[in-house]
Amino acid sequence: MLDRLDKEFAFGREALDVRAYRQELLSSNIANADTPGYKARDVEFSSALAGALKQNGTASNSSTLKMAQPVSLSSSASLAVTSQGHMSGTSTLATSGGSTDDYGKLAYRVPSQPSLDGNTVDLDAERVQFADNALHFEAGMTVLSSQIKSMLSAITSNS
Known part of the structure; x- marks a missing residue:
């Protein structure tokens, strides 16, 4: 049951992942506006999303996308406890989705005004x-x- 619900959100999560990655690239470009020799990079959203969906063999919401996996807990590191009031633990958050290599190749912008x-x-x-x-x-x-919200409404309805 939960896997069916998860599949419904896979495309939206994939799109948000690509948008977030693109935002990271654009902010990097802005931050390096005064760096000599820096080449502005970008990824075209539509082709990156289509490539990610095609690479995973899905053009619809029919299966879980590799990059749209939920965040999972891993026990790769332990936390140091320096006081008795601190909680001890060994779990850290680690993303379990695919890599940004799935977004396609980065393109370099053609400058409109060379410097x-x-x-x-x-x-x-x-x-x-x-x-x-x-x-x-x-x-x-x-x-x-x-x-x-629609899914929650459907789940909690009394009819």
């Missing part, structure tokens, strides 16, 4: 892409949240 130091970051373009990606991420979160 003398070899940096290809156009701050105005990066900020626009950053804001656009953030807006799409929020929209994806809204859709996923409404799916969860």
